[in-house]
Amino acid sequence: MTRENRDDESEERFERMLAECAKEPIHVPGTVQNHGILFALDHNWVVTHVSENADLLQGIPASDQLGASFLHLFKGYEQELLEPLSHISEEGHLISLDTVSIAIGGSITQYSAAAHRYHEKLIVEFERVEDQVLTSSEDVYALLPTFVNRLEWAATVSDLYQMTAEEVKRITGFHRVLIYKFDEKWNGTVVGEARSEDFPSYFDLRFPASDIPEQARRLYSINRFRLIADAGSESVAIMGLATEGKTLDLTHSILRSVSPVHIQYLKNMGITASMSVSIMQGDRLWGLISCHHKVAKKVSVNARIVCDLLGRLFSQHLRALEERSVLIQKLTLKSGYDAVIRSMSEESDFVGTLLRYSDRMMELFEAHGFAVVLDGKCALRGLTPTEDEVRALVESLSVTGDPDVYTTDSIRSSFPDGERYSAIASGVLAISISHIHKSYVLWFRPEVIQTVKWGGDPKKPVVMDPPQSRLQPRASFELWKETVTGKSLPWSESEVEATRDLRHGIVDVVLRRAEELASLSIELERSNRELEAFSYSVSHDLRAPFRHIISYAELLEEESDIQSERSRRFISTIIASARQAGNLVDSLLAFSQMGRGSLMRTSVDMNEMVQEVREDVMRDAIGRTIEWRISSLPTVDADVMMLRLAIRNLLANAVKFTSKRKDALIEIGWEERDSEHLFFVRDNGVGFDMAFEDKLFGVFQRLHSTEEFEGTGIGLANVRRIVSRHGGRTWGWGEVDKGAAFFFTLPR
Amino acid sequence: MKEVRPILLVEDSQNDRELMLLALRKNRILNEVIVLRDGEEALLYLGRAGQWIGRPMTKPALVLLDLKLPKVDGMQILEALRSNVAFSEIRVVILSSSGEQVDRDRGDRLGASSYVVKPSSFQELVREISTWKVFEELVFEE
Numbered sequence: 001m002t003r004e005n006r007d008d009e010s011e012e013r014f015e016r017m018l019a020e021c022a023k024e025p026i027h028v029p030g031t032v033q034n035h036g037i038l039f040a041l042d043h044n045w046v047v048t049h050v051s052e053n054a055d056l057l058q059g060i061p062a063s064d065q066l067g068a069s070f071l072h073l074f075k076g077y078e079q080e081l082l083e084p085l086s087h088i089s090e091e092g093h094l095i096s097l098d099t100v101s102i103a104i105g106g107s108i109t110q111y112s113a114a115a116h117r118y119h120e121k122l123i124v125e126f127e128r129v130e131d132q133v134l135t136s137s138e139d140v141y142a143l144l145p146t147f148v149n150r151l152e153w154a155a156t157v158s159d160l161y162q163m164t165a166e167e168v169k170r171i172t173g174f175h176r177v178l179i180y181k182f183d184e185k186w187n188g189t190v191v192g193e194a195r196s197e198d199f200p201s202y203f204d205l206r207f208p209a210s211d212i213p214e215q216a217r218r219l220y221s222i223n224r225f226r227l228i229a230d231a232g233s234e235s236v237a238i239m240g241l242a243t244e245g246k247t248l249d250l251t252h253s254i255l256r257s258v259s260p261v262h263i264q265y266l267k268n269m270g271i272t273a274s275m276s277v278s279i280m281q282g283d284r285l286w287g288l289i290s291c292h293h294k295v296a297k298k299v300s301v302n303a304r305i306v307c308d309l310l311g312r313l314f315s316q317h318l319r320a321l322e323e324r325s326v327l328i329q330k331l332t333l334k335s336g337y338d339a340v341i342r343s344m345s346e347e348s349d350f351v352g353t354l355l356r357y358s359d360r361m362m363e364l365f366e367a368h369g370f371a372v373v374l375d376g377k378c379a380l381r382g383l384t385p386t387e388d389e390v391r392a393l394v395e396s397l398s399v400t401g402d403p404d405v406y407t408t409d410s411i412r413s414s415f416p417d418g419e420r421y422s423a424i425a426s427g428v429l430a431i432s433i434s435h436i437h438k439s440y441v442l443w444f445r446p447e448v449i450q451t452v453k454w455g456g457d458p459k460k461p462v463v464m465d466p467p468q469s470r471l472q473p474r475a476s477f478e479l480w481k482e483t484v485t486g487k488s489l490p491w492s493e494s495e496v497e498a499t500r501d502l503r504h505g506i507v508d509v510v511l512r513r514a515e516e517l518a519s520l521s522i523e524l525e526r527s528n529r530e531l532e533a534f535s536y537s538v539s540h541d542l543r544a545p546f547r548h549i550i551s552y553a554e555l556l557e558e559e560s561d562i563q564s565e566r567s568r569r570f571i572s573t574i575i576a577s578a579r580q581a582g583n584l585v586d587s588l589l590a591f592s593q594m595g596r597g598s599l600m601r602t603s604v605d606m607n608e609m610v611q612e613v614r615e616d617v618m619r620d621a622i623g624r625t626i627e628w629r630i631s632s633l634p635t636v637d638a639d640v641m642m643l644r645l646a647i648r649n650l651l652a653n654a655v656k657f658t659s660k661r662k663d664a665l666i667e668i669g670w671e672e673r674d675s676e677h678l679f680f681v682r683d684n685g686v687g688f689d690m691a692f693e694d695k696l697f698g699v700f701q702r703l704h705s706t707e708e709f710e711g712t713g714i715g716l717a718n719v720r721r722i723v724s725r726h727g728g729r730t731w732g733w734g735e736v737d738k739g740a741a742f743f744f745t746l747p748r
Numbered sequence: 749m750k751e752v753r754p755i756l757l758v759e760d761s762q763n764d765r766e767l768m769l770l771a772l773r774k775n776r777i778l779n780e781v782i783v784l785r786d787g788e789e790a791l792l793y794l795g796r797a798g799q800w801i802g803r804p805m806t807k808p809a810l811v812l813l814d815l816k817l818p819k820v821d822g823m824q825i826l827e828a829l830r831s832n833v834a835f836s837e838i839r840v841v842i843l844s845s846s847g848e849q850v851d852r853d854r855g856d857r858l859g860a861s862s863y864v865v866k867p868s869s870f871q872e873l874v875r876e877i878s879t880w881k882v883f884e885e886l887v888f889e890e
Contacts, residue, residue, distance in 0.1 A: 539845060539848060540844075540846055544761060544763075544845055547866060547867075547868045547869070548767070551767050551869055551870035551873065555870055579869075582868050
């Protein structure tokens with residue numbers, strides 16, 4: 001048989017053993033650890049079971065003690081042993097007795113005894129006091145106050161873990177003490193550690209749930225103290241009466257032997273003795289205080305009592321601290337999101353506000369990435385999937401589950417696409433701001449493996465014999481990694497609750513903003529209607545008197561008794577003024593209509609339009625010579641009536657303000673830009689002082705007297721209004737006596 | 749000789765009434781002009797009620813209808829005219845102070861024959877009326 005074959009075979013056997021380990025009935029091992037002696041008695045004090053090493057006690061062979069009366073065997077030990085034993089009635093409750101001194105062969109050996117009732121049996125266990133740490137009760141109680149004092153000082157759970165580990169190490173003298181915490185899926189994490197320098201650190205090490213299988217956890221829950229005094233020693237078989245068999249239930253026993261798989265695990269860690277104290281939170285096994293020692297180590301009964309006490313104190317403080325930390329977390333979260341909501345309601349830019357708080361948002365929710373998808377915009381901060389991936393995720397979110405808050409700690413199991421970014425964003429917490437617009441705020445948590453700091457023991461070689469390679473922390477770590485691949489830390493209840501509140505806050509702000517907008521638009525509509533009614537009324541009522549003035553003045557002109565030159569001049573001035581006033585009213589009305597009517601966009605060929613308008617304005621400038629330089633212009637999308645009016649105003653201005661030039665020149669050109677067309681009308685007319693550029697576009701703003709240049713002072717205001725209603729901008733350039741240029745843009 | 753039917757002028761502004769009468773005369777239009785000062789009076793006339801009880805059944809040649817009238821406005825009168833078989837065929841010219849598109853559209857819808865923005869000078873008004881020579885119901889003095 002080759003070595004390889006042998007290895008294969010042993011590997012197979014080993015695999016079988018591991019598989020059986022999960023099913024192994026570890027509470028009925030049929031053996032005890034060899035540092036103690038066990039008796040099981042029936043209600044008549046008859047020894048029904050005894051460990052084979054029972055001869056060590058009084059020199060009587062174990063087989064002779066089997067079936068004998070315990071009262072008879074321990075005659076003379078009434079006071080310290082038999083009497084207290086007779087009072088034990090409670091099932092499953094371990095009672096420590098006083099030290100029993102047993103004389104054998106002229107010497108006296110001290111034993112600590114403990115007993116409990118279980119399944120119709122009274123189980124009595126003896127351990128030699130010799131070599132035990134913390135033998136006297138005084139030692140123990142002297143150590144306790146310091147522990148209690150330090151407990152009071154622990155401000156956070158991590159303080160508590162660390163401190164407890166240190167204290168347990170100090171009290172028991174174990175080489176390494178770990179605080180081992182189960183998560184909700186029974187995976188374990190080392191959250192606190194105290195160790196001798198030559199022991200490798202297991203801090204932050206993770207173990208898969210299978211490392212402490214269900215039946216082992218059950219025993220830890222029932223029997224809170226567990227000592228493996230010497231993993232290197234052979235266990236001792238328990239003999240039983242033929243009528244009883246070997247199935248003595250050792251659930252509560254302190255000497256219960258250890259599963260071979262566990263022994264191997266300890267050996268692989270370089271550990272000979274181990275002790276654990278179960279930490280319970282209510283009925284649930286929270287975790288373990290786990291102690292390791294390089295060499296064999298026995299722990300006295302008193303020390304166990306103290307450790308059990310430590311465990312209970314730890315558990316109490318843990319509950320208080322955890323409640324406090326949940327409270328603190330809630331408060332921190334609340335004050336965090338309150339600040340965000342407050343500033344949101346004060347500012348108009350939502351996404352901007354949220355993003356400004358992105359660091360805080362990530363810190364609050366212990367996330368590494370943050371994203372806001374709102375109004376079609378998508379902004380990312382920290383460690384996140386790509387924008388496309390986030391958008392796709394949001395699409396999928398909008399059709400799943402809880403419409404308000406979505407959480408997962410394994411994105412790839414929820415969305416197949418999640419596989420791609422699982423490493424950086426296994427955990428997703430998302431709140432929906434608007435279902436209609438698919439607006440979300442999202443937090444991302446990386447795969448938990450990515451954030452675990454434990455690197456294993458760098459000093460120890462990783463490679464071991466194949467059969468045992470699985471039974472070591474590094475293998476546990478690897479196995480744990482497999483079980484949590486694609487998973488992030490779960491989102492806590494307070495976090496989910498906080499996002500729900502944050503969501504409410506944001507939605508409130510959004511709704512309020514929408515209401516404000518709605519009431520604004522109602523207000524706007526009302527004032528628009530009023531303006532319409534007003535201008536309608538003005539157009540009828542204000543025109544009439546001007547019409548009458550003009551008409552009657554004309555009639556007056558025809559009267560035969562008014563023939564003097566002066567009278568005629570007066571009358572024609574009246575007519576001219578009334579006409580001018582009428583025109584003003586007309587342009588003002590046109591201007592107000594320009595702001596009200598809706599745009600009727602069509603495709604407009606600017607070449608045609610400019611040509612038509614040019615011919616039109618030239619009708620009022622008959623006899624003038626003007627050189628027109630018109631570029632080939634594009635086609636734009638605009639309201640043809642409005643745009644015509646704007647162009648008309650610009651060209652009429654150019655014609656008007658070049659009227660004093662013999663060599664008048666008017667240029668019309670354009671430029672194509674990224675998102676807009678830029679047009680300009682340039683002339684070499686009287687120009688203007690740039691200091692008044694702003695005034696030019698205002699209603700009734702004139703830079704020249706009416707005598708000099710006719711006009712209502714509304715033309716450019718109209719141009720600006722028309723262009724801005726098309727989404728464009730207007731500005732002018734001028735130099736006195738050199739000329740002027742007017743620019744406007746139209747979006748493409 | 750054909751029957752000369754009257755022109756109905758519905759106009760609340762005294763100035764506009766006077767100017768219209770002058771302009772009609774200047775165009776030598778011979779038709780009688782019945783002046784109605786507001787919408788209510790116009791309705792009474794059409795219904796031969798009030799002071800118009802027992803008026804002859806003659807149909808007017810033309811209705812000159814101001815839009816903005818107190819109580820009953822021009823559009824309502826137009827509506828009443830068009831819904832009465834006796835008047836449904838009569839030419840109705842709307843006279844309006846403004847060229848508001850909404851008014852034009854409404855006038856068209858209700859069956860106005862034409863829509864005239866009141867000219868801003870008397871001479872223009874005279875010119876406007878001179879174009880009515882094509883209306884055969886009107887009689888211009890040769």
